[in-house]
Amino acid sequence: MTDYQAPADLLANKTILVTGASDGIGKVLAGSLADHGATVILLGRSQEKLEAIYDEIESRHPGRVIIHPLDFKTAGEQDYKLLAESLEEQFPRLDGLVHNAGLLGARSPIEYYPEKDWQDLMQVNVNAAFYLTRALLPSLTRSEDARLLFTSSSVGRKGRAYWGAYAVSKFAVEGLMQTLADELAATSNIKVNSFNPGGTRTEMRRAAYPAENPESVPSAESLMPAYLFLFSEQAAGIHGQALNARDFDPEQWQQLGSAFSDKK
Numbered sequence: 001m002t003d004y005q006a007p008a009d010l011l012a013n014k015t016i017l018v019t020g021a022s023d024g025i026g027k028v029l030a031g032s033l034a035d036h037g038a039t040v041i042l043l044g045r046s047q048e049k050l051e052a053i054y055d056e057i058e059s060r061h062p063g064r065v066i067i068h069p070l071d072f073k074t075a076g077e078q079d080y081k082l083l084a085e086s087l088e089e090q091f092p093r094l095d096g097l098v099h100n101a102g103l104l105g106a107r108s109p110i111e112y113y114p115e116k117d118w119q120d121l122m123q124v125n126v127n128a129a130f131y132l133t134r135a136l137l138p139s140l141t142r143s144e145d146a147r148l149l150f151t152s153s154s155v156g157r158k159g160r161a162y163w164g165a166y167a168v169s170k171f172a173v174e175g176l177m178q179t180l181a182d183e184l185a186a187t188s189n190i191k192v193n194s195f196n197p198g199g200t201r202t203e204m205r206r207a208a209y210p211a212e213n214p215e216s217v218p219s220a221e222s223l224m225p226a227y228l229f230l231f232s233e234q235a236a237g238i239h240g241q242a243l244n245a246r247d248f249d250p251e252q253w254q255q256l257g258s259a260f261s262d263k264k
């Protein structure tokens with residue numbers, strides 16, 4: 001992965017919401033966005049875990065972090081509306097939204113796939129991203145240059161045996177990204193893309209590959225240059241793309257953006 005040195009003030013005056021910020025990639029991302037100047041709004045299901053992240057970030061960047069516990073498994077339309085209303089009272093606009101929360105579920109043949117896991121994964125991995133996007137689009141529209149990032153996976157681009165609802169939910173996320181990107185291409189400043197972090201050393205990865213040596217898997221920290229780049233000026237044209245962390249190359253990705261701007 002090519003390195004990218006983000007300036008320390010890359011995200012000054014930006015407000016960015018990250019879901020699943022209580023652990024894994026989302027937790028590291030939340031800290032990194034704040035370290036580069038953003039005010040971060042952190043969603044997760046565990047108040048306790050969010051409070052620990054809050055304390056960490058608040059000690060480094062006072063007044064630039066807020067937390068909002070929300071369990072995507074049980075949240076309904078009204079919860080997302082209330083969240084959006086509360087954020088609108090606090091922030092004039094939203095400059096970024098990273099749909100990062102996700103569940104892995106069972107690995108099993110479709111024939112025996114547990115119905116409960118299927119429903120839970122669709123709710124957390126797909127429906128929550130739909131509800132949250134819909135509720136926050138007005139706030140994102142008020143930004144001059146908003147970025148909306150869905151989190152995908154290699155099994156969301158090519159199906160793989162026994163990955164069941166996880167794979168199917170990630171395909172759905174790609175569909176949501178493409179549909180929204182096409183809708184917004186001509187009518188808004190919101191850039192919409194999907195990002196596949198690839199194998200990353202987190203609880204989810206450990207659950208998926210229990211026999212693997214965790215040290216052989218890249219850390220969440222190693223993904224930060226790619227994430228930060230996607231919030232940079234150079235990435236302002238990237239839209240409707242299914243990106244892979246392992247392909248990160250600032251020059252090539254900037255060209256992807258230019259190709260989109262030329263088509264517009």
Ligand SMILES: NC(=O)c1ccc[n+]([C@@H]2O[C@H](COP(=O)([O-])OP(=O)(O)OC[C@H]3O[C@@H](n4cnc5c(N)ncnc54)[C@H](OP(=O)(O)O)[C@@H]3O)[C@@H](O)[C@H]2O)c1
Binds near residue numbers: 023043
């Ligand atoms: N790690 C990888 O190798 C890998 C590879 C490809 C794609 N991804 C994707 O990257 C994203 C982050 O994965 P990760 O590895 O960092 O996973 P992780 O360590 O398991 O973290 C997942 C995050 O989602 C949150 N979450 C789970 N269920 C939720 C719910 N019902 N309501 C609200 N939040 C909920 C978790 O909250 P708790 O802290 O309460 O559990 C946690 O903050 C996911 O979308 C995943 O599919 C990961």
